[in-house]
Amino acid sequence: MAASLTTVADLINSYRLTNLTDRRREDARHGRWWVEHFGTLPASGLTQARVLQALDQVRIDGRTGPRKGSTIGFYLRFLRRATAWGACVAMLPADPCAGIPLPKEPTPPMRVLTEEEEAQLCQALGRPYNLWVRFAVLTGLKQSEQFTLLWRFVQLDRSTVLIPQGMTETMVELSLPPDAVTILRLLRQEYPTSLWVFPDPENTTRPADVHAFYYRWAGTIQRLGLPRLAWKDLRHTCGVRLAKQGVPIEEIATFLRQRELRRAYYYRAWLPGMAPKGRLPRPVRVPVFADLADAELRALWAREATDAPLTFGETCRLYAVHHLQQRSARRNFEGIYKQFFQPWESRPLASITRKEVRVWFMGLARTPAHANKALTFLRRVYNVALDMEVYEGTNPAVRIRPYACPARERFLSLEEMQRFMEGLPLLPPKPRAYFLALLLTGARLSEVRCMRWTDVEWTTRLWKKSRTKNGTTQFLPLPVQVMDALALLPRTSEWVFANDKWHPWSCANPQKLWQTIRRRWNMKDVTIHDLRRTCASYLAMAGENLPTIQNVLNHRSLANTSIYARLNTKAVDRALQAQADRLCGLVTGGVEVLPALTHGESISLCNAMR
Structure with a gap:
């Protein structure tokens, strides 16, 4: 279909028919909204400015107020997938959503339920919802894992439960604490014919209605006057309580099936009534050699080498400020100075001898590249001191052979x-x-x-x-x-x-x-x-x-x-081939035939070459 004859509605409908995903209900809702706003618009007229203007309309079109950034992101993600697909199949000349970033909103602070709040919440929810909350705190199951759990995945005799792992189609065996096993036995006695561990109390032949449960959940929390609490916070509560019991970080991450250990470290750093300890602020980098005023620079230059000789640290400062103008070069020199030169900071230049430098350089044989770079900087510092006439001796860093550091020669082969x-x-x-x-x-x-x-x-x-x-x-x-x-x-x-x-x-x-x-x-x-x-x-x-x-x-x-x-071996190849042709051309029929080797000489020659 030509891009000029394609409307946005044709693009979105074609994308939904071609790309069948697990988000069909959400894609239908998001696609319906975009079709209502841009349905008759030609696809080639869908520009970035129009998309941004439509996102502002998405924000104010919420049923109960302005939509959050995460909700707007769902609408934008759908349109980004559709336009990227349209650009690939030539229904769009270019992807208008390629440079639009997803809206971000600050992550809410991690909430941990105290034992008093848990008791109040369970008492207010009543049976069987209090068992659901208690089981989530004990096991740390996700909402999707707990409310879709079947009895055929539960092994009460072994105190384990099998958790399906999404797209990987694998099962993870989770060991349950004794209190969680007790809750499962109570649920089994209460709903003996249900296939679901957490069925709908009104109809036990189907799983629990999550939306109906959340209406009861949100109303109970508001009535008790508790701070904001989501289902994920019950999972955080499980992690924090395991950390307080002294469970190792690796075991917490394995129990909660987390890919990274970072969240488990947050659990260990949690203090009652406080937010988790984050990373320490990055320290402000203080340069070793700050810029000098012109008067200070001239004062250092004017000092006589005999009356008030410069120290090694002052000379390095002159070299860094006056000669190293690029920030990267100065940082490189400052790193070498802190690593190698600081023991000589307060010493006069004349007190550092060539023998001392040679012994120092021999001690850096395990890091030859850094040693060569440090020797080069040391030689330059003394050369600058000699050129500025603030030092009258000799350069102790000359006539010292650097270490052999073969250069990297890796490049891609033809394969x-x-x-x-x-x-x-x-x-x-x-x-x-x-x-x-x-x-x-x-x-x-x-x-x-x-x-x-x-x-x-x-x-x-x-x-x-x-x-x-x-x-x-x-x-x-x-x-x-x-x-x-x-x-x-x-x-x-x-x-x-x-x-x-x-x-x-x-x-x-x-x-x-x-x-x-x-x-x-x-x-x-x-x-x-x-x-x-x-x-x-x-x-x-x-x-x-x-x-x-x-x-x-x-x-x-x-x-x-x-x-x-x-x-560039073409000239070498040409010369060697010409030489080989000349030498091999010496064998002609007119040359005297040499006598052949005897049997004993052939055997001796073969034995010598073994």
Whole structure:
């Protein structure tokens, strides 16, 4: 069906007929609302602005007042699924909901029922509802698990119950405490013919009506004057009471069937009458070398090396403030300073000898990369002191051989490259464009992650990288395949790869995706930066010269690019093959025939080669 002839009603109805899910009743209600508002509108006219305006109408159309953010999210999730499906089957030119974030509302605080409140609530609810509440507190069952529990899943003689685990179609055996077994025996005596453990008191042939129970539940809580209480809070109450009894965290998480231990730690940190202890606030980072005023900087420079020599710490401060302008470079130096240089902070520069530095450097053999970086910074600090004439001695960090640290040489093989290229179309559009740009352009992770739409010139296919690692601006031609992948992305922000808050991706976003990708595609030892190395390696193997590879990688020095020269083996192959042809051509029919080896000589030769 052409996109121009398709209405929103046709799109939603086609989606519901094609995608049959377990949410049919909810999908029918949400789809009916969107059809009432946009039914006759052409699908191509469904824009992001109209969707946002409709969401405001969803908020005020509640039966008992404005709807909550979570309720609005259900309507938006349905429309997002429908428009994403419509874009895939060409019923929509683009997905108008791709850049609309889901509304969020603050998570309510964790509520724990005290023993007094539990006694009041059970007494007010009466039989059999008090048994339901008591059983939930003892077992921590979810609402969906408890009200759908069948007697065939209960084994009273073993004090266990089997809990179905949703989509996995597996059963988990849960051991019950003695009080919970007693409640089950009472329910069995009260409803002997029911298939359900918690049947409807009015009709025991069907399970309990959850909505009718909640009307009674909410009215009882309001009549008693208790604070807000949901069914999930009974599960929290079970976890907190287990933690108070000294049950280990792992056993609590297993008993409550929680995937993470985080919630169990909250249970252990609970105090009566208080909210759970959260994480401690992140400490404010205090820089080691704060910026100096011009007067202080000039005063340090003007100090005479003989009258008032600078200490090592003051010289490091001069070096950091005056020479390291980039924040990343200064943080790197501050980390090295705190790890290696602080014992020398108050010592004069002249008191540190080459022998002392050599002994210090030999003690760092277990971390050769960090040791080499620390030695480089130490040499630079002394060179700066000599250039500024605040030190008149020699540099104790020279003529010390650094440790050998072989560079990483991993890049994708032809088989891995084929798997990578075959798997890219299976990814969503944004990750597919991101990893394709990394592989085909050889750009750094941060450069692609912080790409702006204004940096890409679509007519000339030029990408202007304003901020690179070496501090220069680079103009990089983009391949046609990368341009086609970028053209499929929605322009919801100034950033090409933006998150839900319209900011560029963080460093963690690509790493999380890559962990899944390399596990699925059997490339467990490949990092994201290896894609940049793969681009340069295949350029070298194709015969490209080093200056071209240097321009692609934006290396400041050709020495950094020279490691790829060994991969250009075409000239070596041509020379070796020519040499082999010349040497093998010496065997002609006119040469004197040499005598053959005797039988004994052949046996001796074979024995010697074993």
